[in-house]
Amino acid sequence: MAEALYIGGFTDHHVHLQLVDTTHLEETRLGRGLDLGSDPVEIARIAGAVSARFGHDPGGISISYAGAFLTPPGGYPSDRAWAPRGSVREVATVADAAAAVAEMKAAGASVIKVASNSTAGPVFSDELLAGIVRAADELGLPVVAHAEGPGEAQRMPRLGVRALAHAPFTERLSDDEVARQAGRIAWISTLGIHDGDAREIAIDNVRRFHAHGGTVRYGTDMGNGDTPVDLNPLELDALREAGIRGAALIRALVPVAATTGRRFLMPARDADPFDIEPVHLESADPEGT
Template structure:
């Protein structure tokens, strides 16, 4: 829902396509400008019980034995499933699907431990397809973004930030994979790489989705204006920015002068001539 009125735009509340609700005070969502969130790594039994806006979730991180984030203290109990081999993928994905997951989250973080081999990665993708679930990949490390796309992931949980992709690689990504932005979580060097990649990806027709990795450091449980600023720096503005924010349902927001950073709850006065 997007409607132009005098002085601004009316939309539904926004979507954050990458959050970790068990790492934040999720009760703050009810008073936020977010109408939907997608949790990309948590305990599905906990996530199913949360009230507030629409909560969709991938369930646990699927990773190699000893792979990221299995050694991280912040990872909640029940938020990680290790895939020992390709033969085990179908049963594990079926278990995750039965929890009500909206997608499958797979980890390919070669800078932080072992990653799934191609056969096991492909087996996860194939099993997810049986259940009609897209695969979202955390791809970090040299070559991992391209590898995730080649093996069938349909979305990257982070716009590539550990290496600058070539224009040819960008074109390949734009043809097959969506990117969740998460630009504002990075240090300056990685942020610059990610913004450069996103600018060329969007110009090539790639789909960029607003996402913050909420819970990674001190992030607001609301619209993150730092992420909006970074997307604009990457050239994702205007209608492209609204599409990235994927407004949903009611209650509605009023965006003075069309600026998502200034969004606030809509009032009757906003609709007066």
Template sequence: MHAATFFDGEGWREGIVELIDGRMLLHDERPAPGTPRLDGVIIGGFTDHHVHLQLVDHTLLGRSTLGRVVDLGANPAVIAALAAARFVSVAGAPSLNERGVDDTDARSLSERSETKRAPHRVAIDFAGAFLTPVGGYPSDRDWAPAGSFREIADAETAHAAVTEMADAGASVIKVASNADAGPVFTDDLFRAIVDAASARGLPVVAHAQGAGEAQRVARLGATHLAHAPFTERLDDSEIAAQAASVVWVSTLSIHSMEHSARAVAVDNVRRFHAAGGTVLYGTDMGNGPTPVGLNPAELDALRDAGIDGDDLLRSLAPQDPRDPASVLLHLADVTATPSSARPLTPADLKV
């Protein structure tokens, strides 16, 4: 039994960590005087709020520092089966995506070293299929797996698609609104999707791309943007309106360092965060050779946007380490970068 400082999702607290029947468990209770103290601090498994598990070797996640992922576009039957099973990783397996690309080199040294550790369960939330207009994004993309999108022609098919995703176990509905890559929904049809989702208690997350799309989908009832706006710089009044009503998933590192979209997105996020908006860590995992685990490039981009320290940890929405189902991660101290986290082991509890 050791005294330990832990992050509860909002701030730092004191508790006790101990090894019981081979499991590391954290209790929310004040340590007694003289209790030996754990070196470092404890945090729960991190969350990636934008992944595509059909485009990566998802079995590697169980050896990462992620405890939860949100899949925002997949065949609902496939992703529902993964969510029901969660996953246990195969030690040392290469990260092969559906295009046959070995992603091993793209992973950080810390992520690669995690393949040697005991696997843990990963919680999966999902949207199921993209809902898109007839001929809309990503219906014409080679990377889109079979069954990963539904083309919506009217309110009736919108309601049917939302019902299908909800019945499959979706916790959110994903809507494509990419005016740069094809048609987008009319205001009325977008609202019909929002209404159908709301009737099932599901928020709508939108891929908003193209001039004015981020502002339009927010006005029509989307509660989350799958990507921080990168098409254009939002003015301060638009930032304020978004900060009051919409959550942004970051995905800043999908833009190359030299691309203007990255500078636009980072600037928007910096001002959105300063205005009190909620930014969630998300990587669009599967969009190129991304790490199957925590992405240091995304963390660096969030810091560039002024999100660091406890705010950065909050964007990662770590699991509650007091939950017995959570993986417990170890950090050197409260100022350590999340990319240095590793699973807590019995060896950390020194006599």
């Protein structure tokens, strides 16, 4: 067999486990998932149940989460039928921002999710969004933003947001804007949820962001429509179309921090991520290349 590569379990950096049947995780090739918007009590229960259900598997499946979307009063997604009860926390003042962040931390959140969708309602002022970021920084929680609408993606790195929950799809960023973002913020891909112009815009933005050395993380928005509770071939195809292939695709799927959880044996460095075989942690060579 060609040179083998041992890697940590694949990570989906954007899931909504309240919106899917988690029993399908038994057959998944994912080792880690980041839930970016659920009722904090319910997602803590789900994460615990997943851990218990798959405890027989060395390393199991690791679920981390943001808890509720933080959004202005009346902001996205407070009016969406798909948003479960408790999955939206409205924030009106800087003082309220600190309280909301503390609530998510107490519920077990490892990141904070903010919504900034000007096409669907009000968005945070710069002052209030910066206040959320400060409160999150004090508790060691990076902020991830759903940025949608003209100019929304561009202002996130300036205000200290660490990652975009979706690669920008509202508008084509200029080359200068892409270059500035590349060194300051990560993009979670979610390319597969789009079609038409939005898909073309997002792929073009990602192609140039990646070319500038930007960090792209694999994420699918699992639960947004009929998405698989597994690796998503539509997302992988879109990432390849954006020029993220081979080792770069593996880096998007398995960030450096993925040192625990399921491990998989790849037949060769540039193998297709679907051509994988799970191996037990105790039999995997941690120094394998």
